[in-house]
Amino acid sequence: MAEHPKSGRRSPTVADVAREADVSVATAGRALGNYGRVRDDLRERVQEAAARLGYSPNVVARSMRSGGTRSIGFVGADISNPYFATAMRGVCDVAREEGYEPLLFNVDDRLDAERNAIKVLLEKQIDGIVVSPTSVTDIGHLRQARERGVPIVLLDRGSPMMDVDSVVIDNEAAARDAVTYLLGLGHRRIGLLAAIDPAEGPQLVTEDDGRVGVRGAPRPSVDRVRGYLAALDAHQAESSPELIRFCPLDAVPHAEAEARELLSLPEPPTAVFAADNVSTQGAFMAARHHRRAIPGELSLVGFDDLDWTALVEPPLTVVAQSPLDMGRTAAQRLFQRIRGDDRPAERIVMPAKLVVRSSAARH
């Protein structure tokens, strides 16, 4: 048992250990920190003294001197969303492997919270940041971090306005594949459900030739809408604004409400592509509410391979991405940057694949 002579008081410092071992602070420091050379017997005496006093180094003071904190920041929407929780897990694992500590911020897709998170991280002298930016256009705070020399890696959402690394999936292709799959099953009237913040201003437009297009910053959801439209175009299937539903907030009840409206259309879709995990849950619940049998009366392809999608009846066909790997990859790239790698910024595209289960059938 280590004695605590001054229990509850100031914790012992190198100077205390030095005094106890009857050496200079410099020698004690060297013996404790394994730097420089110390005679073996002295080293031992110091280490014994340290153990006796219950010494543990003060990382704050160390950071003070070194300028680095051996910690990184992770800024994401919400940890109770499984996507972010898992991505964060990946970031944490890599950080620990590197001997770094991650600092987590939930910003709930609020820009002011994100700005504040970046500010706090900079004040904390963090060594790097992984961020899923709320906005891909309003990024002054991210720029500021970069100007300070703090490396940044974008996760899930890249920004064309900023020259930094990003780790994403090819959202357009993933959506195109999913919708092409439904088209291949014979569906021609396919609904789309997506959680898109209207503040980011994506707009549905009807082209001269009657086809629908989407304009807006390349956020994941918007890109998925593009992929959906591209697949329809390629098969000359109809696209119509009434089949495309955005739910304004990132919450399941809103998504369910939109999905219900979609299914209540005079001529309802025979299939629905839900472009994110919130919409997927909303669509599933709406189908149940309307007693629309899946896949008999309604085919459904969802997004994100969450636990529950394989547990429900029928198990859902979904586009699966790997937030764990994305988080790991983002962190790995961040550490390359922290170590001084200055190759040009890169857009790292991770795989997403369609996991076919039983929620879509031939029409």
Added chain:
Amino acid sequence: MAEHPKSGRRSPTVADVAREADVSVATAGRALGNYGRVRDDLRERVQEAAARLGYSPNVVARSMRSGGTRSIGFVGADISNPYFATAMRGVCDVAREEGYEPLLFNVDDRLDAERNAIKVLLEKQIDGIVVSPTSVTDIGHLRQARERGVPIVLLDRGSPMMDVDSVVIDNEAAARDAVTYLLGLGHRRIGLLAAIDPAEGPQLVTEDDGRVGVRGAPRPSVDRVRGYLAALDAHQAESSPELIRFCPLDAVPHAEAEARELLSLPEPPTAVFAADNVSTQGAFMAARHHRRAIPGELSLVGFDDLDWTALVEPPLTVVAQSPLDMGRTAAQRLFQRIRGDDRPAERIVMPAKLVVRSSAARH
């Protein structure tokens, strides 16, 4: 990682601002930190200079002087487990309200990882810790933190060996209620499934009167077994070791395997109580594998009101606790301690209630 004198990139300090504004560092410091008195025109000059230089305070240096870091630690099993993710969310929210930053550690129920987490947190001069201890008996590292004067609050699991606050539910009562509910429906042969680490050494014993008992440290799972047994006893229903299944690891496949064995018994139970969310998922999957209709052929009561339990068919009857509130409560108590409150340690019992849906029927 900013090495020491990094040419001109070094971020500006109070001294730089002072020079720019042509005042002393003290005045600049006062103007920037809103303490002491500064003449208005000077304050303005300083703030302009700060803005011009892009000054932001160095929290590390501030901590160095003040001795506190305005940050707390959260040590839990695994953020990708929704229970911990949500609890962590609660802790984070309260911390931010208090102007503190939370530092998160995943320890995956590994004691060495937990010890290391505590060590790192102490070195980082953290102001307090919320921890879901892996072990309720091997707690030397937690003691050490307390001896250092760092307040600790235990979450989910209390320890009788340590005089600290804990935030828990009444696991025994919750399990008793759940099983009593099944007994009330006429079930007499009720299986139990629980994820218990054998390393924590709970033992099933058969008493002289033929009844089954459980011995072991009061972890949540063990307490739930106690509650299960107590309910059976109170109704003179049979208890038998073959009806009680522990899965060794905290993973769904193991739970499912145990559940399958349980359902394959020559005389299988008519109802199952799954004592945690992992077991609940395992039991549900096993029932499906055996084509045992719920609740027609098998009644199931699970634990933890996760999203998916309401989404499956039939929606599951579960014991619900609120990890969000538990996390918030733990953090609130922690801040009381940080502020110096030294009332005796308390065991804060949060509510858990049975949410009746459709997975249990009359036998």
Added chain:
DNA sequence: TTGTAGGCGTTATCAG
């Protein structure tokens, strides 16, 4: 009201 001069704990530098 403003300025000067330490000191927090660690580590790097330089001299013995």
Added chain:
DNA sequence: CTGATAACGCCTACAA
């Protein structure tokens, strides 16, 4: 190989 000392950036007695 060891020891004294000077930073790192901020804050606060204390002095002016």
